[in-house]
Amino acid sequence: MAEAGRVLLHLSLFFILIHYTLAQQSVLNSNIERLALLDLRSSLGLRTTEWPIKSDPCNGWRGVQCKNGRVAGINISGFKRTHIGRSNPSFSVESLVNLTFLESFNASGFSLPGSIPSLFGYWLGSLQVLDLRSSSVTGAIPDSLGNLTRLDALYLSNNRLAGSIPSALGQLMKLSVLDLSRNSLAGQIPASFALLSNLSRLDLSSNYLSGPIPPGLGNISSLQSLNLSDNDLDASIPMELGNLSQLVELNLTKNLLSGSLPVELGGLRNLRRMEIGDNELEGGLPNGLFSSFDKLQVVVLSGNKFYGALPGALLSLPTLRVLDVSYNNFTGNVSTFSSNGNGTDVLFNLSNNLLYGTLASSFRNFISIDLSGNYIQGKVPEDIQSNIKLNRNCLQSLLNQRSLGSCKLFYAERGLSFDDSGAPEPTQPPLPEHEPAPKRRRKRWIYILVGLFGGIGFIVILVLVMVAVLRKCDKTIVNQRGTANVGPVPEGDNPSLPKDPTFVSGLRDSFTYEQLLCSTGGFSEANLIKHGHSGDLFRGFLDGGSTIVVKKVNFHSLKKESYMMELELFSKYSHTRLVPLLGHCSENDNEKLLVYKYMPNADLANSLYRVSEFEDDNLQSLDWITRLKIAIGAAEGLSYLHHECNPPLVHRYCKNLHFTSFIFLSF
Template sequence: MSINFTLLLLLLSTMEASLLRLKVAVLLLFLIHCVQAQQVLLNSTVERSALLDLRSSLGLRSRDWPLKAEPCKFWKGVQCENGHVIGINISGFKRTRIGRLNPRFSVDSLANLTQLRSFNASGFSLPGSIPDWFGFRFPALQVLDLRSCSVSGSIPGSLGNLSSVNLVYLSGNSLAGRLPATLGQLKELSVLDLSRNLLTGSIPNISSLGKLTRLDLSSNYLSEQIPISLGSLSGIQFLDLSDNSLTGFIPDELRNLDKLVELDLSKNLLSGSLPTKLRALMSLEKLFVDRNGLVGHLSGDMFSGLDQLQVVDLSGNKFDGALPVALLSMHSLQLLDLADNNFTGVFPSLSSDGNSSNGVFNFSNNMLYGNLNFSLVKFSSIDLSSNYFQGSAASFSRRNVTLDRNCFQDVANQRSPGDCRLFYTKRGLSFDDFGVPGLTQPPLSKQAKSSKRWIFILVGLLGGLVFIVILVTLLVLVLRRCDQGTANQRGTANVGPVPEGDSPLPPKDPNIVSGVGDSFTYEQLLRASGSFSAANLIKHGHSGDLFKGTLEGGTTVVVKKVSLHSFKKESYIMELDLFSKVLHARLVPLLGQCLEHETDKLLVYKYMVCGDLASSLYRITGLEDDSLKSLDWITRLKIAIGAAEGLSYLHHECNPPLVHRDVQASSILLDDKFEVRLGSLSEVRAQEGDSHQNVITRLLRKQ
């Protein structure tokens, strides 16, 4: 009995200890819950008021930010810590009906959220410019995401004061002007994405951004050379400068970017050769330099050691010589595009054990020739079109192989026998003549080639001399017969003969054309354009700066300011002379001019509401999702027909014919109904006494 009583006491004591531990655990959970409850409550009345103002100015819906609920706990996208707002994410939000009627970049109340670390509004329409105070009020800001927000204006230099910022996304907007040099002060910056904007000028020195891993400046209007200072970005992994107007050589200093995984320099105006020193980029997986003006051979050393390469696009350049065997035989290669170059020679035999044979290869539009002595079945896809391959191709006729425009036997859509025969004969190569027996021509010996070359040279010289003598004789006879007629036609007017070149001289007296359209005073146009302020600047044109202006009657116009310090006098005189002679519905209407100022000459045009074609191909609609919508194909066809009508008028209906030398998307202007008006008419040139074809031929030679 005593033993049972002892056991009972032990059991009771154990239960009391367990109960005590349970009470302690519950107390700790309660304390943690109280602390967390304090953390999710917004303690600052200033910040609470700022959030309410932001909710109103942006037109946010109650379902996202309910008016009477606790912001830190119930407002979607609001993040708090220690009673302060540290993050705001309105990406994907929809505005109220009133907010959609007047969307704007109205975020002034954000200035009171001084502990903000992240602001994400990607995809949320914020028309307007980034305020200058943005770079001064957020010392703790780490993430700024304004992708596809319809932001315009320039990038404020004050952003260089965001000393803690790590990620900056401003892509897919209408930001214009030059890149501020203060971006080089963002020492903590890891990602900078400014792609798909309207930025101009050169790339500033950002060599001090040692933590930068991604730099995307693609699809802008950046010019000048690639700065060698980019070679100092030792930590960068992704560098995209594509689709700009960069010129000059690819700097050797890029070889220092040993962590680079992707390099995209495509669609620029780069020249010179592909630097062999880029073989130091051991981590490189993707290389794009297509659609430039690069030249020269691609040596085997160029790609030795680049074992990580998966995608290489060198198309649309002027590379020549033999195909680089080292590049073709890479094991990890998945896509190789060498199309539209001047590569020549026989196609190298590829080893069957390389993994690269499973990739997509494009060798079209080159000058490759000879027989294919290996199987093409192993390739996932290979394009050999528009070369000079010969022989039988019966075993190559598969879906994964494109053989058009070659010299193959028994294959449809090949080159003509004359074209193939001429190609092989010029190079002294043996041609099978599409399998016709007895016509195979052996290669010519060096001595035979040399003797035939001298014969051709002598015949050419003699023939040229005879042709020149006959031509001079005919010209003398024609000039003598026409001398009296031309003398009677010269007259005494202030008109000289048309000089050599691509256009006649402009009128000698500007008053001849100053009467085109209405005459404005300089003060009128100064007021209309806001004293030619940067806010009203549309773009820097080839022959003058374009400003948006509003006349006293409320009419919106475009004012072209031609400064004689920067442009020749003939640029505006030629344009006025053109409008005094031609008139067509497809040309941008000239409303008037102002020539009274000594150095600034002003031309006034009708304002095209839809801008130019370049900025209208993708536009924001009034739909609820505020998404980017492409122009429908009916509108595209309408624009194409309108542009063709304008060019047809200049080319065929004007006498003398006029040639528009700046036809591009930015010179095709659109009114509110997407009717076409051709702009950049300062580039229109003509030559009296010349045929239209001769003018085009001379212009092409100059280019």
């Protein structure tokens, strides 16, 4: 009995220990990480319903996973931003640097316009999964991602990434999935990818990659899916790809590949999908290429220059479901095809080739077959017309056929007999003898030309609008000024400006120096927006949650009269194109502070020009409609300063006020 009691006591202690351990793991132990998550919530504009401030992040925050009391995973896929967050979405995730145990970051489908921060590669050494699919990411892929040696999966598809693929990604030895598809990446595929020995899926499709396929990819024995389609890859298909014995899917369609189909691809014994259409491949199909495939289900060889007979092994594949060899120069008697083909539950497309002969009744066993654009003659058996396409052939008593002359010529050139007892009935006008395969490159050139002429059209409209605005301004000057004197203001002569800021008319609220010091974190570098020639600009946060901009005016670099002029202007004049002045601080004689409304969209220069690849990660490309609105808005602001202010302000005042830097902030 005592023994049973001891066992029960031990079991109770064991379950209590497990419960305590799980409870500890469900509570965030790091205050630094909690602050980092709060900062991330603020910078991304996440809703409090998903990340409530009163709940523990490890226990009550959606998408947050913890291990041992530390943040291990963040998943914001499918999240919705607040109204303020939607007005200025950006890739602001700097607070992630404090989550040193983070293993997974998933923001797929969540808009993060801007470049991928280099900090991912420098501070998130524990990261194993980075998923930014469909996140509106722009710019280049940073080389620093090559430092994430623990990374298992990298998803960057369906964005606007540009530039070349960093060869540093070849250092990710543990990587199993690399998906960079549907971007605007250019250059060659890095040869260093041959070092990714654990890679199982590589998808670089729908980019602008050029050059040859690296033969070293054939060394990745673990590769199961290789998709390089819809690029500009050239040269021949490397025979080394035949070493990928685990490969299940191979997609090389829509490239510029040339040469013949390597017989070494027969080593892909586990292959289920082979898609190599829309290239410049030529030659005959090797006899032994398809004899070893017992799992192959989809074969797409369309849009090439293959010729010769279709191998019987290809037509007789036991697991075949789709065969598309259209738009080639394959030849042969269709009766042979009907006897070898496995038509049950298979879709065949043999259109636009050089097949000839007559149709047999066995074609009724095929569920769907396209034989249009060939040279098949004779009559069509009545029981097979519903499942077969036969346009542009040499068939009797059937519409939309080739001309009798072209049919006779085809058979005569090959020494074959042609039955012209029932002449074909061609379409009026005659259809082309052999239509070329549609190529993606032709569409691409169309898109380029449309974009080019569309851009030129927008520039012309922009110039016309600016000319109209300037003409209107000139007329306003004549109407308002008449014969008034116009000229430079004499130096030292500005009677409209007061000597003391306390007497400035219409002055906004006063702030204490301590209040502004706390709001900007002691004017820290982290809150510095930019250095100006008349003072530095800092971001600040008031107690009520409002964001402000504090201009720290230094009289060592700016005359007091200029400061008074700026204070007078912004307190007296108000316009939608001028940044609102909220207040000032004049406690220090040698250092004055001006407080403005914070404009989240940054300035015009930052949205038009990039100084270097390391600056301005949130840069967004401006479309022409937005540029036109900016130009009109800038003209409205200048017109107000020149013609509606009394007295009018000349251009040098705008320079002192950094007008060209701030005008975009009002949009």
